[in-house]
Amino acid sequence: MKTLPLKFFLRSLIPGVFLALTACGGGGGGGPTAAPPQTCNALTVPATTIPTPFTAASSSTSNQVPVTVEQYAAVNYPSMNMPYVTVQVCHGSQCVTVDHVIVDTGSYGLRVRADFPGISALNLPAVTNGTVPVTECAQFLGGYMWGGIYQATVKVGGETTANPIPIQLVGGQYPFTPPGSCTSNAGTDIGNLDGIGGNGLLGVGVFLHDLSPYYACASSPNTGSGNLALTSVVFNPVAAFSSDNNGVVLTLPTVNSQGQFTANGTLTFGINTQTNNSLATSYSVLPVPASGPNIGNFTASLNGQTGTYPGSFFDSGSNLYFIPLTGVPTNSNGDYNPQTLMTITGTATSFVNSSNTTPLSFGLLDISSGLSNGDRAFNDSGTSNGATAGSADFGLPYFYGHSIINGLNGAQVTQGSTPFTGPFYAVQ
Secondary structure (H helix, E strand, C coil): CCCCCHHHCCCECCCCCCCCCCCEEECCCCCCCCCCCEEEEEEECCCCCCCCCECCCCCCCCCEEEEEECCCCCCCCCCCCCEEEEEEEEECCEEEEEEEEEEECCCEEEEEECCCCCCHHHCCCECEECCEEEEEEEEECCEEEEEEEEEEEEEECCEEECCCEEEEEECCCCCCCCCHHHHCCCCCECCCHHHHCCCEEEEECCCCECCCCEEEEECCCCCCCCECCHHHCCECHHHHECCCCCEEEEEECCCCCCCECCEEEEEEECCCCCHHHCCCCCCEEEECCCCCCCCCCEEEEECCCCCCEEEEEECCCCCCEECCCCCCCECCCCEECCCCCEEEEEEEECCCCCCCEEEEEEEECCCHHHHHCCCCECCCCEECCCCCCCEEEECHHHHECCEEEEECCCEEEEECCEEEECCEEEEC
């Protein structure tokens, strides 16, 4: 089969891992006419502070939304393993409902197409640095998204942010072009319908802030401050909800090994706040580091493979397993294609406490016939193309048949009598 492009591989830069950038300038623009000159000054983003440990109070809010894996008709290619939800973006009493927003447990914050119908009419207030609008170069392992930062109230199901939070509007007729310090070695621009594979990206990972590079861009040279307040960066909306704000549970059903047309699951907000989000003893909890070289990751060992994978994570925004493996057949594109189901087992181990482990088991199979037949939900799909040595990206295929919890950084929860403080994953 034809390899699905790496634009689906969506994992943003995690807190503490960002690029050192310098001021730059250039020309160009997004409109059909000649663009005015521009200057984009790189902004210094402060390191995230250690969150004050918090426990979410019990809630009776409607805290679940349906997740659908399907072919989005507006996308002109097979959009396999895309978990979609619907989100509302609001300014005051005016709201726009945005469908087919991808749930991404590997990034932080909401990004919406700037050209989605009705978004421009909201006139969302721009986040500024002084008087200059703030722009972000959100960098993912499959490309970058460029666009302005705006204040918006975010609603997902029955949950609403208590106050407006910074979100990013990407693509559209944005007046400023990304500078070279954004685009260099960052891949292609994926801030559009085809690049995203939907109308937006809902980043509900374990951290609160997105620390990708930010810029102050203006049509004339500016000498504004090079520092950006942490309150101005894109923020994980879950942490801003009035309730059920300490994490999420993504649950997807088991699917056929040959794939199936669609799959329907749930995204549940909160941990131990309602009867539907209990951290039961059936979950294996994997605390992950909040800082340092292994930030946000656990280490995985896989039977039959040499060495370990210290850069491992669960990421619903990756539509395949991106894991370098030996002894597994591949096609010419690097996609794993055993003709009979091949099962790989192993163990995930926490860097925070090595006694916290969970068993790993996943399958690999040639899915080309199912993809050709219109199936869009696959639990046995993986590739070496784009995989990184020492890293195991357990993408959406791993979520089928599991409930996986993301516990937010600073969240305090108990499992029975055992306390845990986020960030952590928990797998059932």
